[in-house]
Amino acid sequence: MASTEGLVPITRAFLASYYDKYPFSLLPNKVSRLTSELRSLADDLCLQEFLPLDEEESLLAIEAKVQAPRKTDENFWKNREQIEEIIFLLEKSNWPDLVRKQGSAEEVEFAGLFGRWKEKFQKTLNTLQFFQSRNSESVFNTVMTYMPQDFRGTLIKQQRERSERNKQGEVDALVNSGGSIRERYALLWKQQMERRQQLAQLGSATGVYKTLVKYLVGVPQVLLDFIRQINDDEGPMEEQRQRYGPPLYSLTKMVINIRFLLALSWRRFEARKLQRQQITVLEEAIEVYTTEFERFVEFLGEVFANSPFFITAESAGAMGGEKNTEYKEISVAARRTYEVSLMVETVKSYITWDFSLVPGKINLDIGFSLEYIDSSGQKMVILPYKRCESDKGKFCTCMAGNYKLVWDNSYSTFFKKVLRVKVDCILPVSDSVSSEATESL
Known part of the structure; x- marks a missing residue:
């Protein structure tokens, strides 16, 4: 390895x-x-x-x-x-x-x-x-x-071969049923996009699933x-x-x-x-x-x-690239808020957040809430407002639409807050992705 x-x-x-x-x-x-x-x-x-x-x-x-x-x-x-x-x-x-x-x-x-x-x-x-x-x-x-050069690597290779055989089986079935060249290539491109989506979902995995992938599968x-x-x-x-x-x-x-x-x-x-x-x-x-x-x-x-x-x-x-970090540092001025809006198109997606206040001369808290805004502009509270120094969590969406994460420093008269924050929106992990990870384990 x-x-x-x-x-x-x-x-x-x-x-x-x-x-x-x-x-x-x-x-x-x-x-x-x-x-x-x-x-x-x-x-x-x-x-x-x-x-x-x-x-x-x-x-x-x-x-x-x-x-x-x-x-x-x-x-x-x-x-x-x-x-x-x-x-x-x-x-x-x-x-x-x-x-x-x-x-x-x-x-x-x-x-x-x-x-x-x-x-x-x-x-x-x-x-x-x-x-x-x-x-x-x-x-x-x-x-x-x-990847690990042990049984885990072998299992991953075997799973890839099995997945590709299944995809080829879909193509063969289409051809045998009289499918056109155009239809065959539409299926091939669909399979290619599925591979890409599964990789993206794997790369965006969080929580227990990410732990399994990273440590047990060895990614x-x-x-x-x-x-x-x-x-x-x-x-x-x-x-x-x-x-x-x-x-x-x-x-x-x-x-x-x-x-x-x-x-x-x-x-x-x-x-x-x-x-x-x-x-x-x-x-x-x-x-x-x-x-x-x-x-x-x-x-x-x-x-x-x-x-x-x-x-x-x-x-x-040296190339001027960004640091390899998923977090951003945001300065929230006194009497101001910082908001992140996420347009979610697929139900059962996960909105995840992880934030903490950067220590300063005075360790204070900041308000945090999560709300849903429908097409008519009506708001629905998902995570009630609370004040804290840090928080980490996730929410499984049950409706498509606009979700807004709000960090509130409007109650502070003098002190700005420096926030170290990461927000993700993760598409549902498909059954095929879950089964591949499970079989690899």
């Missing part, structure tokens, strides 16, 4: 410095040019009145217009989905009837063209699958180096801190999204437009064969997309392979 002594999770400032060593050369201008040309050709086909858009084409038309997802991993899944859809179209059994019959020299030429396109996309798909698999294993293996505190904060809106991954997101978003838009034009052309092939201009644009777009996407994936694979999870506290401080 690797030691975590003196380590803290990577900070956004440190990650920015690390990424400075890995600049990604800009995509060529033809990526945006070809995407626009693909979209223009697709629009021309959409205007053909003899064959209106079907449901799938209508969904693609919307996707081709909206912004690409912001999450890096969601973009990778979106690209993988579109590549598989394109490969499906390029399967010989799915070619337009005229091409499958190959009754003329032109149709034989089309067949050769479709075969080459399929090979290019298959190679790109293999590159992406390898990247995702290697990255997932690398993250898990890195985490395991900080180090620094690892809990890492998985809790890594995907915060302004956390370390936001630096990754800002640094490497734009080229990935452009490639996502490009592959959606390639698929959109192909899908439209396939259904309209007998009425209007692929024109020379369409073939020229598709040929160049497919070459540019597969080349640039593979370059991006291989580049990011190198960045991820060398990226650290943890750094020393000294390094974090």
Whole structure:
């Protein structure tokens, strides 16, 4: 078990410095040019009145217009989905009837063209699958180096394998029931978000559950801190999204437009064969997309392979990062209050608090209360007002809405109070998370 002594999770400032060593050369201008040309050709086909858009084409038309997802991993899944859809179209059994019959020299030429396109996309798909698999294993293996190297580590590995088999079983059941590629990838992304949510819940665990996880299962505190904060809106991954997101978003838009034009052309092939201009644009777009996407994936694979999870506290401080603490020090002036409002969307969430007054020349108390405010502005007292030097507790919400924690120093005429406080809102720990922790124990 690797030691975590003196380590803290990577900070956004440190990650920015690390990424400075890995600049990604800009995509060529033809990526945006070809995407626009693909979209223009697709629009021309959409205007053909003899064959209106079907449901799938209508969904693609919307996707081709909206912004690409912001999450890096969601973009990778979106690209993988579109590549598989394109490969499906390029399967010989799915070619337009005229091409499958190959009754003329032109149709034989089309067949050769479709075969080459399929090979290019298959190679790109293999590159992406390898990247995702290697990255997932690398993250898990890195985490395991900080876990106990005894029966507990073995149990965690076994539980992960069991969980992944169950997820794969869900995918297999969907495929066997005739589920589409779109439905399969919607399920895969849902499973990915469940993994992320379970990690976030684990990292935010408190009380007895946190004690079990930390001491009996053997999860180090620094690892809990890492998985809790890594995907915060302004956390370390936001630096990754800002640094490497734009080229990935452009490639996502490009592959959606390639698929959109192909899908439209396939259904309209007998009425209007692929024109020379369409073939020229598709040929160049497919070459540019597969080349640039593979370059991006291989580049990011190198960045991820060398990226650290943890750094020393000294390094974090040198980068201007915040101290590794969950507490804030708040000065509450005389005749004033300090309030924290939490908008809770899920019932059975836990609101937790832990605060104490920083000792001063005069040790005094401060008022504290917790209240619920409904949509009409009516207040309901959850924790009655009391005066104390410190308090630690939690409340399980029974209603969604706005909860307000209030520290009251309005009764003090002269003395400010310095408060050291931590407040969390923790989503309900799902049954799957609880069972995984229990089985690991």
